[in-house]
Structures are given as C-alpha cells and as structure tokens.
Amino acid sequence: MADDLDQANIRFGQSMTTWRKRSGKTQQSLARHLGCTKGHVSQIENGRRTLNRSKVKEVDNFLGAEGRLEHLYSELYQPERVDWISKFHQVQAEAEVIRDYHNNIVPGWLQTKGYAMSVISSGAPWVKQEEIQERAALRIKRAQQVLRKDGPQCHVVMDDVAVLRPIGPNEVMKEQIEHLLKLAVSGRVLLQMQGWGQLPHAGLDGPMTLIASPSAPELVHFESVYRGQSTDVPKVVRQFGTLFSRLQATARSPQESVAFLEEMSSKYE
Incomplete structure (x- = not known):
C-alpha cells in the first residue's frame, strides 16, 4: 500500500510541476497562494508528501489546469469516485490522435443510434426503453464531438467479429456498416479490420484506446461493461502502443477493409 501511495x-507531483511551469508560476508563488512554505510545495512535487484533498481544486484553478489535476487526484487517491465515462469522453473529444481497438463490437463513438440501442439493450435487458433511447442519444452526441471536422485523427482496428456477429436486425447492421464505410472512404477515420485467424493476435486482452492530447500526457484506456481504467504511466502507454502497432500490422489494409465491409453490407440486404 505504501508503494502504491x-x-x-510521484505521478501527481510530476503533473502539478508540469502545470505550474506551464502557467509560469514559481514554487514560492504557489506556496504563498496556499499559505504554506516553498519546501512543502517542493515535497509535494517530488512525491514526498500528498497534497491535502481540500486544496486540490484551489491548486487546479491557480495553475489553470482546467480540472485535470482534480481528475488525476481522484483517479489516484479516490478511484471509486471517478465518473470515468464522462471524463473519458471529455479527454477523447479534446484529443489530437485517437487509436482505438475493439475485439467484439463497434466502438461507441462510431455507432449508429440503432446499433447503440441494440448493444445497450443486449447488455442490460433490465433497462427500460426510454432510458435506452436516452443513452443511445447521448452516445451519438458524444460521437459528434469526436468526429467533428476539426476533431482528432482517428485510427481504428476492429476484429471481423464486430460485423460478422449480428447484434440486431439486418437493417441495423447494414446501417452501421454503411456508416463505417462512409467514415473510412471519406478519410475521416483510418479503419482496418482484423481478419479471423491472423497470428499473432495482440488484442486478446480486449478493447483499448490510446489518446494523445495537446495539453496532457498520452494515456491508455481499458473499458469493460461496468468500469473503465486509464493510466498515463509512460511505460504502460508505450507497451500498449506497441500492441496497437502490431494489430495494425496484421490487420487488412484500409483499402482491403473497405472491400470487406462492402461485402458484409451486401450480406445484410
């Protein structure tokens, strides 16, 4: 536990140092703002002390971190309190580059409303129709933020099973595949399909998203039905960046992927 702390x-201290330097503030000015000594600030930045929770928002505002220090603090010290879904989509929308891999369904930000409703109702059959509609609508709204004209570069690898296995009626699957084709042909998304039987398979552990942002460290995000986990530890990010590169190397080319999707679209006529 001590090592984890x-x-x-260390991670929080490094981030606080980065934001302090970016804002042009000195340790002395931050200490004066907080009513503590310069040595106390130095110990926090060096990872020898923990910033008091009651001071986190104050530090974030003073350094102009726009909530990022607050989010990091919650992630590091209060993970059970993080609203990871909304925070993740906020980071995603602000990204410069998104590299996304999914092994069984189309990523949420690439889904059509009909497909999203099928996914939500299949995974949570106890949810009422009205709430399914609301969740799907929110998913589409967030997708529009990512796929806007001046949005991030998007590199996506999906296993074939994402379109081979129907998760809804034929018309839902065809609409979804046509949406993917439109994005791929237009160049808005660099899309590659991972064919069945490709070895070695670097995506066996499931979905992952690598996000590079202009004002934050690159991070990797793991997602499941009930929880998500993100980290910006450089070594871990590099490791998963290597996995994504391997997935791209063994997947179909973008042109071959378009041809495969066109074939699949015709099968859902």
Whole structure:
C-alpha cells in the first residue's frame, strides 16, 4: 500500500510541476497562494508528501489546469469516485490522435443510434426503453464531438467479429456498416479490420484506446461493461502502443477493409 501511495504521489507531483511551469508560476508563488512554505510545495512535487484533498481544486484553478489535476487526484487517491465515462469522453473529444481497438463490437463513438440501442439493450435487458433511447442519444452526441471536422485523427482496428456477429436486425447492421464505410472512404477515420485467424493476435486482452492530447500526457484506456481504467504511466502507454502497432500490422489494409465491409453490407440486404 505504501508503494502504491508513493507512486501516486510521484505521478501527481510530476503533473502539478508540469502545470505550474506551464502557467509560469514559481514554487514560492504557489506556496504563498496556499499559505504554506516553498519546501512543502517542493515535497509535494517530488512525491514526498500528498497534497491535502481540500486544496486540490484551489491548486487546479491557480495553475489553470482546467480540472485535470482534480481528475488525476481522484483517479489516484479516490478511484471509486471517478465518473470515468464522462471524463473519458471529455479527454477523447479534446484529443489530437485517437487509436482505438475493439475485439467484439463497434466502438461507441462510431455507432449508429440503432446499433447503440441494440448493444445497450443486449447488455442490460433490465433497462427500460426510454432510458435506452436516452443513452443511445447521448452516445451519438458524444460521437459528434469526436468526429467533428476539426476533431482528432482517428485510427481504428476492429476484429471481423464486430460485423460478422449480428447484434440486431439486418437493417441495423447494414446501417452501421454503411456508416463505417462512409467514415473510412471519406478519410475521416483510418479503419482496418482484423481478419479471423491472423497470428499473432495482440488484442486478446480486449478493447483499448490510446489518446494523445495537446495539453496532457498520452494515456491508455481499458473499458469493460461496468468500469473503465486509464493510466498515463509512460511505460504502460508505450507497451500498449506497441500492441496497437502490431494489430495494425496484421490487420487488412484500409483499402482491403473497405472491400470487406462492402461485402458484409451486401450480406445484410
């Protein structure tokens, strides 16, 4: 537990230092703002002390971190309190580059409303129709933020099973595939399909998203039905970046992927 806390202190301290320098503030000015000594600030930045929770928002505002220090603090010290879904989509919308891999369904930000409703109702059959409609509508709204004209570069690898296995009626699957084709042909998304039987398969552990942002460290995000986990630890990000590169190398080319999707679209006539 002590080692975990030390690592949390180090990561938060490094991020606080980055934002302080970016804002042009000195340790002395931050200490004066907080009513503590310069040495105390130095110890927090070096990972030797933990910033008091009651001061996190104040530090975030003073350094102009726009909530990022607050989010990191919650992730490191209070993971059970993080609204990871909304935070993740906020980071995603602000990204410069998104590299996304999914092994069984179309990523949420590439889904059509009909497909999204089928996914939600299949995974949570107890949810009422009205709430399914609301969740799907929110998913489309968030997708529009990512896919806007000046949005991030998007590199996506999907296993064939995402379109081979129907998760809804034929018309839902055809509409979804046509949406993917439109994005791929237009160049808005660099899309590659991972064929069945390709070895080695670097995506066996499931979905992952790598996000590079202009004002934050690159991070990798893991997603499941009930929870998500993100980390910006450089070594881990590099490792998953390597996995994504391997997935791209063994997947179909973008042109071959378009041809495959066109073939699949015709099968859902």
